[in-house]
Amino acid sequence: MSLIPSFFGGRRNNTFDLWDPFQDFPFTGGALSVPGETASFANTRIDCKETPEAHVFKADLPGLKKEEVKVEVEEGRVLQISGDRRVEKEEKNDKWHRVERSSGKFMRRFRLPENVKVDEVKAAMENGVLTVTVPKAEVKKPDVKAIDISG
Numbered sequence: 001m002s003l004i005p006s007f008f009g010g011r012r013n014n015t016f017d018l019w020d021p022f023q024d025f026p027f028t029g030g031a032l033s034v035p036g037e038t039a040s041f042a043n044t045r046i047d048c049k050e051t052p053e054a055h056v057f058k059a060d061l062p063g064l065k066k067e068e069v070k071v072e073v074e075e076g077r078v079l080q081i082s083g084d085r086r087v088e089k090e091e092k093n094d095k096w097h098r099v100e101r102s103s104g105k106f107m108r109r110f111r112l113p114e115n116v117k118v119d120e121v122k123a124a125m126e127n128g129v130l131t132v133t134v135p136k137a138e139v140k141k142p143d144v145k146a147i148d149i150s151g
Helices: 037-043
Strands: 046-050 054-060 069-074 078-085 104-111 122-126 129-135
Touching: 046 104, 054 078, 069 129, 078 129
Parallel strands: none
Antiparallel strands: 046 054, 054 129, 069 078, 078 104, 122 129
């Protein structure tokens, strides 16, 4: 993995990541601005690793229940992780001093390689960490026939 961040601050040398040119832009107005939504979308960080048996995605989703998160494989080989972090109910007498936790919808999409078993994808949520495991298909090794050399 490259230690040099891209121009917009994220490390993007991962072939799995679907590039979103607007992902790290802080939209401050206009039709695309939804309060809190851009921040939570951009703050959903996901680690991706490849093992000999599978591709593994881990997302930190503190405070979310598994019912609030969706994991889908669409278009055959695009893994989509999405959800909705609800705004905490505000009491009339509460006086907020600082609000740093984001709320709103988030979504991340990853293009999966051809050597995966999309029918066997598994997801588990434990202690606010979502783990999605995409098993690899066995790569059939070509049959090799030894040829005797005469002479």
